[in-house]
Amino acid sequence: MTAPVTGPGVSGLRSGARARRKARWTFDNISFFLVFLGLPLALFLLLVIWPFIQAVFYSFTDWGGFTQEFDIIGLANYERLLNDATFKTALGNNIKLAIVVPLVVIVVAMIFATLVTVGGRGIGQTVGVRNSGFYRVVSFFPYVIPAVVSGVIFSKVFDPSNGLLNGLLPEFLRQNWLGQVSTALPASMFVIIWGAVGFYMLLFIAAIKAIPAETFEASRLDGAGRLRTMWSITLPSIRENIQTAWIYLGIAALDAFVYMHVLNNSGGPDNTTLVMPQYLFRLAFSQNQFGYASAVGVAMAVVTLVFAGVVFTINRLTGGTTRSN
């Protein structure tokens, strides 16, 4: 948010340039505030805060979505939410996603990033593996493909009768990947991970490049192997990036709507891939229960807040700082 940062910065400049307190409300000043503080704030309030308040408000009503009439029913929607088995299933699936997806993406992206930056030959200058530029470009490709497209591609790949995957596998390993309880969620997770690794790899590459090369050289002179370097040098140095990645990935996993909707638009076998936004969408747009759907949305926001809180807490408990400087 720009607001708190801009304010002190401006006054700091002013006070530095010999105090002229009476001239504080010049046209220059006021227009600056209006354009750089007022406008963003107004847009933010109108397009972000206001809809949010509306959603909270509607969660206390039985609004059907098509009329101007509704009754305020207090906490009834939330009461229903607590006893809603389908919602709990969806919440459980989202939690599974929020744990597995960030973990796998970060580990894989980290390994790739290390390989293409510092994983090269063990003597001389610190470099990535041979042809690392090529790998860097190629691994970014999945991220360029829109989620809907990769979803469609993979639902064809996973097709039990004519799919590519079953075609490559020997008979006894063939599965109805998206259609059975045991594999539907892992298969969906794989698609999300496949789509995300490239971007986070790039993020980590940028972070690793910012670590002074001398640090790597010094550790290598002291006899550290590649794994040791990664664990003791790279990881602590890019800790903040990992935390950011974790939160972003977690939030994406708590959503996951696009992938899940394309891969299994009804919620998968026994609802094993149903996620909260899908349930919200169903309630609002096919059952016309916008009030209850709003309550689901509010619950989603709360879950996301809790998730961010948990990540910050874990990072702090393990010795990191909570804020990047």
Added chain:
Amino acid sequence: MSDSRSSYTRRNVLRGALFTAAAVPFGLTLASCATGGGGGDDETTGGDESSAPADADNPFGIEEGSTVETVIFNGGYGVDYVEFATAIFNEMWGGEATVEPTTEITAALQPRFVAGEPPDLIDNSGAQAMGFGAILPQLEDLTDVVDAPNLEGTTIRDTLIAPNVLDSGMYDGKLAAINYVLTVYAVWYSKSLFDANGWTAPTTWAEALELGAAAQEQGKFLFAWGKEAATYYQTLAIDSAIKQGGDEVRLALENLEEGCWSKPAVQSVFTAMKEIVDAGYVKPGGSGTFFTDAQAQWSLDQDALLYPSGSWIENEMKDNTADDFQMMGVPTFVVDDSSALPATALHSEAGEPFIVPSDGANVAGGKEVLRIMLSNEAATNFAKTKLAPTVIKDTVPEDGFGSTALVSQVEMLGAAGSDTFTHKFVGLYGLNQAQLVVWNSFLDGSKTVEALTSDLQAITDEARNTQEVIPVS
């Protein structure tokens, strides 16, 4: 891409949570949100109606040169058949009738309904159609359209294919929608394949089971299904149960009654289907297969012999049908001879519900376009270009424009006579998504009849308890 973009928004929402606490004391009037504004709009029903005198050529008193805005679902039938009608309208009245195609009816129109500014004519169809329960009070009663003369001068009501064809648009005694396209729900097969093997299309579940054994001998399956269309088998089951148990079953399901899925007729159908599933006559893997791929396994690969569906299936699979397939339909099976309705009874439903909102700027114009569409000229054009019958009779010639499926539909409709029925609770209460999950599990063999029954009952019960039930009689 999606994850980074959505995380930005979600993040902003999170930040917003902090501001929310700060913003509330500022006395923001919550009521003036998306629903805010004028409450009196509901009363103003189309001011145009009395502006010109009504006569046989102009039953709704339309003004010369007036504009009409239509929003049409752009699905399997496209929108060109409506453009055919609006072209006639423009010629007749010198006005401008526009057609806006969309697939996301609800997303496009929900805000406009709330604001009291809906378009004049809507084809409320497709997966994202608006639920009728929610918009019913804001719709015109279309009885006057049916009682108006068509362009050829005959009263439209007298040109309908069957008197009860309008029932699917009746909600609580009000003709809120005119369903334009006649859909026949049946079990479809390839006549050429059946003739080559000396098979006949089954009419009972016992015959179906026998046919399944014959199919298995040839390495084929009786049925195939796809994950998004598992509920086609629910339609099959409901239709069969209604034929077996009669209106009592239909009304119990339609009114979301307690224990409706436990009725003996429903149970006997479920048991028969379970037998077929357990015998391995259903092609496995459907719960992980795109429904169009599954349909191609039936129409192109001919791995499966039968496919239950609406009559749109011919058009839908046009590019994925084996040469000389000769698609034919057979009415849904009955359980045995003691069925309440004859074996020829048919689930036929008029689809593509056209509605005229009362708050539209030109209510008369919306009705006029609909009247043109219901005239013989436009209806024949539809049957010819879409190979599907409309609710208007005598638009399909003997040769069905070269389509065996269309001829078969007309034959089935003729054989059924007045023994046609339909049901609409699944779409009306938005149950399909939840039911898909249950049917996918049942068809892949992992659910028993008892579990199927209790799961479907739970979905019905939840709808009854959380939504307003519109009584059906």
